Amino acid sequence: MDTILSAYAGIGDGGPKYRRLADAVRSAIEAGRLAPGDKLPPVRDLAYDLGITPGTVARAYTILTDSGAARAEAGRGTFVNGARPVRPKLMPDPPWPATEETEPESAFVSFVSPKLPDCGQVDMIRAAFARLGDQPALRLLNYPSRAAFRPAREAILEHISDTPLGPVSEDDLVFSHGGQNGIGIVMQTVLRGAKPVVLVEELSYPGFRRAAELLRAEVIAVPMDGEGISPEALDDLARRHSAQLLCTSPEIHNPTGIRTPDHRREAIAEVARRRGLHVLEDDCYRLAPRSGPSYRGLLPDLGWYVGSISKSVTPALRIGFCVAPQTWRAEMRRVADHGFFSLSLSLADLLTDLLAQPEMPGVLDAVRAEYNRYIRAAANILGRFDLTWRDDVPFLWLHLPSGWRAAAFAQAAEKEGVQLRAADEFALRDGFAPHAIRIAINAQVSLAAFEAAMERVRRLLENPPEGIAV
Numbered sequence: 001m002d003t004i005l006s007a008y009a010g011i012g013d014g015g016p017k018y019r020r021l022a023d024a025v026r027s028a029i030e031a032g033r034l035a036p037g038d039k040l041p042p043v044r045d046l047a048y049d050l051g052i053t054p055g056t057v058a059r060a061y062t063i064l065t066d067s068g069a070a071r072a073e074a075g076r077g078t079f080v081n082g083a084r085p086v087r088p089k090l091m092p093d094p095p096w097p098a099t100e101e102t103e104p105e106s107a108f109v110s111f112v113s114p115k116l117p118d119c120g121q122v123d124m125i126r127a128a129f130a131r132l133g134d135q136p137a138l139r140l141l142n143y144p145s146r147a148a149f150r151p152a153r154e155a156i157l158e159h160i161s162d163t164p165l166g167p168v169s170e171d172d173l174v175f176s177h178g179g180q181n182g183i184g185i186v187m188q189t190v191l192r193g194a195k196p197v198v199l200v201e202e203l204s205y206p207g208f209r210r211a212a213e214l215l216r217a218e219v220i221a222v223p224m225d226g227e228g229i230s231p232e233a234l235d236d237l238a239r240r241h242s243a244q245l246l247c248t249s250p251e252i253h254n255p256t257g258i259r260t261p262d263h264r265r266e267a268i269a270e271v272a273r274r275r276g277l278h279v280l281e282d283d284c285y286r287l288a289p290r291s292g293p294s295y296r297g298l299l300p301d302l303g304w305y306v307g308s309i310s311k312s313v314t315p316a317l318r319i320g321f322c323v324a325p326q327t328w329r330a331e332m333r334r335v336a337d338h339g340f341f342s343l344s345l346s347l348a349d350l351l352t353d354l355l356a357q358p359e360m361p362g363v364l365d366a367v368r369a370e371y372n373r374y375i376r377a378a379a380n381i382l383g384r385f386d387l388t389w390r391d392d393v394p395f396l397w398l399h400l401p402s403g404w405r406a407a408a409f410a411q412a413a414e415k416e417g418v419q420l421r422a423a424d425e426f427a428l429r430d431g432f433a434p435h436a437i438r439i440a441i442n443a444q445v446s447l448a449a450f451e452a453a454m455e456r457v458r459r460l461l462e463n464p465p466e467g468i469a470v
Helices: 002-011 017-030 043-050 054-067 121-132 137-141 146-159 178-190 206-214 231-241 262-275 326-340 345-356 360-382 406-415 447-462
Strands: 070-073 077-080 173-176 197-201 218-222 245-248 278-282 303-308 320-323 386-388 395-399 436-440
Touching (some): 002 043, 017 054, 054 121, 121 360, 146 173, 178 320, 197 206, 197 231, 231 262, 360 447
Antiparallel strands (some): 386 395
16 A cells, blocks of 8 residues: 555646556556555555545556556455556547646636546547457448447447336437437427427427427427426417427426426326327436436337437537337438438447446446536535535526626626526527526536636625616
């Protein structure tokens, strides 16, 4: 233990902590201070002594085992290997400009969209790309068949196995270029007529209406209360407008963060069943285990499910997916095939590789834990205001105190170097928008920089503008 502690202290402050720790262990091995067969300290013990998180130590150990510097033995621990460790170089020096590991501390801080922390998934993606290059030439050279995507579809269904989708098989799933593309696929599949009607929540993800507008659909907002969509209002609007599709996010409502209770989901499903209304469930923001029924499970012939890896692993790969009712899967596949020939097979193979890695569950847990550190920090600073927040939800919803309007507050915050989203960005042009803001968690700045930005927000909240408009 002392050997690693002293080596870690001598590495310096450059780079992420998990890389510094891996470099420290390698240096101790190369200097002979750690011998082949030596057992590395347990993850939690080393984390405690270094004052870092267990996830950071686990990521460092993964780097060491992947490179051959150490080996992990189930039930026994991690040991130094006999061979001299080789520092792997998975990729050549990039021809693109190098980027910082985190945003510069003095930079303008954006809380417009969540920004994922790197909890080991970057190294996993790099390694998966390297393995991708070893595939047979014909797999990298030809148009793919649907059968070629089967392993990836099965991997996704295993990945979301906690979601009660009802009877489901890999044939019910198609890949999309992120969740937004998935929403468009569902709309193209179910909407009919010259002017179809799409219903959305009174406050909702703007991508719903943008996808609908591209298809020349009319978008109508359904009133909400503290539990989500009003079933009575939904029934009335679906009847009056002959609506074809409802778009909703019951697990994590965007932007308020509320969860639709099970009894309310069942009431909404009953309205949809009676009116023949398709229901698209956007579950892209969920990081934690599932907590309630899905609309696909409640509505076997009308429920659609859209997800992605953008909020949990990375948005850079643009991998999403749609799960159709079994009676509609052929129609959905036709839309995907005619629209863009499906996802790149190489990306699907990369996804299959990533989800098969034994480290992935630990990485996902570490992402949630890191997000939660930032969420708790924001709640501690802003908690005396009308703030809605939940663990594992990478944004907060803040009703502004008297004296502030959402647009004015967003402008004032931007002048202070903090970018937020006002409530009216989540409402229809002529819809209702409260004086509230959404604060997305940016875990790519240091916690100190994040807290400093939250303090600037707090000062603005405490000092609304004075004066009377005449």
